[in-house]
Amino acid sequence: MPLLARCTCRAALLGIGALLSLAQPALAADQPKRGGTLVIGSTQTPRHLNGAVQSGVATGLSSTQIFASPLRFDGQWNPQPYLAQSWRLADDGKSLTLGLRKDALFHDGKPVTSADVAFSIMAIKANHPFSTMFGPVEKVDTPDPHTAIIRMSVPHPAIVLAMSPALCPILPRHIYGDGQDLKNHPRNSTDPVGSGPFRVTEFQPAQRVVLERFERFFLPGRPYLDKVIVSITLDRASLVLGLERGDIQMLPFVTQSTDLKRLASDPRLSLTSKGYDGMGPLNWLAFNTAKQPLSHLQVRKAIATAIDKNFITRALMGGFATVSDGPLVANSPFAASDLVRYPFDLKKAGAMLDAAGYKAGANGERFRLGLDYLPGNEDQQKNVAEYIRGQLKKVGITVEMRASADFPAWARRMAAHDFDLSMDMVFNWGDPVIGVHRTYLSSNIKPIVWTNTQSYANPKVDELLHTAGSLIDPAQRKAHYAAFQKIVTDELPILFINQVPYHTITSKKLAQVPTSIWGPMSPLDEVYYK
Numbered sequence: 001m002p003l004l005a006r007c008t009c010r011a012a013l014l015g016i017g018a019l020l021s022l023a024q025p026a027l028a029a030d031q032p033k034r035g036g037t038l039v040i041g042s043t044q045t046p047r048h049l050n051g052a053v054q055s056g057v058a059t060g061l062s063s064t065q066i067f068a069s070p071l072r073f074d075g076q077w078n079p080q081p082y083l084a085q086s087w088r089l090a091d092d093g094k095s096l097t098l099g100l101r102k103d104a105l106f107h108d109g110k111p112v113t114s115a116d117v118a119f120s121i122m123a124i125k126a127n128h129p130f131s132t133m134f135g136p137v138e139k140v141d142t143p144d145p146h147t148a149i150i151r152m153s154v155p156h157p158a159i160v161l162a163m164s165p166a167l168c169p170i171l172p173r174h175i176y177g178d179g180q181d182l183k184n185h186p187r188n189s190t191d192p193v194g195s196g197p198f199r200v201t202e203f204q205p206a207q208r209v210v211l212e213r214f215e216r217f218f219l220p221g222r223p224y225l226d227k228v229i230v231s232i233t234l235d236r237a238s239l240v241l242g243l244e245r246g247d248i249q250m251l252p253f254v255t256q257s258t259d260l261k262r263l264a265s266d267p268r269l270s271l272t273s274k275g276y277d278g279m280g281p282l283n284w285l286a287f288n289t290a291k292q293p294l295s296h297l298q299v300r301k302a303i304a305t306a307i308d309k310n311f312i313t314r315a316l317m318g319g320f321a322t323v324s325d326g327p328l329v330a331n332s333p334f335a336a337s338d339l340v341r342y343p344f345d346l347k348k349a350g351a352m353l354d355a356a357g358y359k360a361g362a363n364g365e366r367f368r369l370g371l372d373y374l375p376g377n378e379d380q381q382k383n384v385a386e387y388i389r390g391q392l393k394k395v396g397i398t399v400e401m402r403a404s405a406d407f408p409a410w411a412r413r414m415a416a417h418d419f420d421l422s423m424d425m426v427f428n429w430g431d432p433v434i435g436v437h438r439t440y441l442s443s444n445i446k447p448i449v450w451t452n453t454q455s456y457a458n459p460k461v462d463e464l465l466h467t468a469g470s471l472i473d474p475a476q477r478k479a480h481y482a483a484f485q486k487i488v489t490d491e492l493p494i495l496f497i498n499q500v501p502y503h504t505i506t507s508k509k510l511a512q513v514p515t516s517i518w519g520p521m522s523p524l525d526e527v528y529y530k
Contacts, residue, residue: 030511036529037227038510040520041239041248043376045206045232045406048188051169052120052176053127055429055450057253058407060166060521062209062230066107067169067194068218070098070117070148071160072523075274075516077430079160082523083112083170083195083218087163093155093472098163100146104218106172107199112218114142119173121150127182129448130429132437132469133162154470157477158431164278166521167434170195197223197525206406207232217525224528234376234406243269249507252520255500256379257318263505271505275519280329280428280435281500283321283380285388288420289493290455293358293367300492302352304342306391311344313498316383320501326485327436329428329499333474336482340489350395358396366396372413373423375404380500381423388421411449419453425500426450430517432481433469440488441465456493 044058051063070084079087086099104112118140125134136152136159143149150159162168172193176185187193192200195218198211209230213223231248233239240259242248244266252275254260264271285307287294294300313321328335353359358366371389373381382403389399399421404410413419429435438444442457461484468480488494504520506513511530514522 030530032221032224032512032526032528033530034221034224034528035226037229038225038250038524038527039229039231039242039248041242041251042230042232042253043234043236043239044253045234045376045408046209047205047408047411049192049200049203049209050171050182050185050188051166052124052171053183053188055129056407057521061252062200062211063169064165064196064518064521064523065198065211065228066192066196066200067165067171068104068112068196068523069163069165069168069170070100071163072165073161073278073517075277077277077517079163082165083117084163087160089160093157094152096150096152096156096159096163098148098150100148101218102146104195105216106195107193107214108172108175109216110172110174111145112170112172112195113145114140114148115145116170116173117148118142119177120169120171121148123171123176123182124168129446129450130167130434130438131444131446131451132441132465133158133167133434136470155472156433157469157472158433161278161430162434164430164518165196165523166278166518167429197523198228219525223523223525225524228524236376236378243505243507246507249510250504250513250520251506252502252504253377254503254505255317255320255377257320260320260501260503261318268508269505270508270513271503272513272515273501273503274515275504275517275522276502277331278430278517279502279519279521280332280430281425281502282324282327282329282428282496283384283423283425283498283500284324285384285495285497286419286422286424286454287493287495288417288422288454290417291420293356294369294420296356296358297491298352298356299358300495301342302349302356302395303392303397304492304495305345305352306349306395307342307388307495307497308344308391309497312384312387316387317379317498317501321380321498322501324496324499326489326496327439327494328432328481328485332428332432334432334478334481336478336485338482338486340486342495346391346394353395353397360396364396365398368398368400369420370402371399371421371423372402372404372410372419374410374425375406377425380425380498384497385423388423414449414453415447417447417453417455432465437465437469439494440484454493456491458487458491461487 046058084098141149202210
């Protein structure tokens with residue numbers, strides 16, 4: 001396939017190769033200035049800082065600053081050069097050739113080579129919870145230090161998108177390739193080394209991550225900021241106050257309607273919902289289908305029928321959120337409208353439980369369930385969980401809420417499949433191959449958070465996803481995903497509740513805050529103080 005001078009459409013993500021010139025920073029009214037410290041508020045506690053073996057916001061927010069990736073993306077889904085100056089997807093969709101820049105260094109001064117790219121991609125394939133993301137990758141050839149050829153067993157429609165900072169951090173092989181278990185490698189938390197715009201100088205779990213400018217970063221003159229501090233607390237109100245006082249200059253992933261209304265009226269602050277297209281966040285209730293009585297399909301359907309999603313989005317979330325009925329966010333090109341839905345009807349829900357053999361006892365109780373929820377986001381998680389508890393009480397199901405102290409505590413429970421019901425916020429990650437397959441493939445029932453911890457298994461679903469994940473033609477993929485969505489919404493391993501109304505709020509003193517498809521999980525090398 002000939003190299004293209006520039007690719008300007010989403011088709012690049014669907015299988016068309018490209019060669020782009022060096023990315024240009026977004027135009028700004030003022031020339032960027034160097035200096036200053038950016039404090040980012042977060043309620044998410046990272047277990048460590050290595051995004052190669054951990055997904056999610058908690059790790060990704062810092063990992064994308066520490067580790068560079070082959071490509072980055074703009075706000076229109078167009079890939080842009082980063083560690084790779086050129087890339088080309090073969091006509092058969094089975095190999096992606098990366099041409100690496102020659103001047104990139106890791107934070108310890110060692111050069112970034114194709115051997116590091118090969119090591120990282122195979123390490124991500126072996127250790128990352130998104131097993132389908134690099135599932136088709138068989139090997140990575142390195143014909144010279146600055147060329148990496150990713151070889152795949154079948155065409156992989158999401159391979160270009162998988163080169164993103166949040167998905168493909170390039171690790172130094174000379175540090176992480178020492179034979180130690182990568183998931184528990186000590187350098188994940190202590191002095192992690194990447195080639196990104198900032199290097200770690202301090203990591204206090206559950207408190208803060210301090211990142212300082214890497215002076216030898218491969219993009220000349222960048223980053224503009226001296227320092228980035230991720231300030232962590234589960235107390236959301238403290239973060240809001242910190243933003244208003246000026247102690248914090250950036251607060252991403254804001255969803256609370258009261259906060260959004262309050263902060264939007266502050267003339268010192270900017271508010272945007274841009275920057276979350278790639279994430280595609282959904283709020284849902286997961287069922288542990290391996291445990292009774294949730295293994296009974298009619299019980300799951302009865303629970304779905306007892307929950308009023310419109311009340312949740314309008315009353316609990318102030319109208320900022322929208323109802324979700326399926327596993328793909330509405331703006332996905334593969335989202336289907338032909339889904340099985342469960343209109344709110346408490347009387348019908350009770351009758352369904354009767355028919356399933358779970359009649360109420362003398363005290364009105366049918367059975368008991370535990371309900372977990374992801375900590376740190378009350379409006380999307382705890383508040384909804386409490387509402388669900390109240391609704392299920394009305395149909396004879398007693399729900400006991402179980403709080404987790406922090407994200408790692410909740411994640412351990414999910415990884416151990418130690419739950420009945422659990423609220424969760426999960427991302428589509430741009431393409432179903434990356435962010436959706438993992439939840440439903442029976443081969444991905446693993447003791448790892450954000451895999452198929454629901455223990456859901458359907459051979460037809462496996463077949464549909466495997467086929468859709470090996471097709472390059474978007475129309476064919478869409479047909480397969482439509483059939484998948486119909487089955488999953490009928491069999492309900494997950495009750496989809498709403499799309500998460502993420503917003504980023506920043507001080508107006510900041511410029512070039514990223515609004516690309518990965519928003520806050522983009523490199524912050526272009527951000528500066530006016």
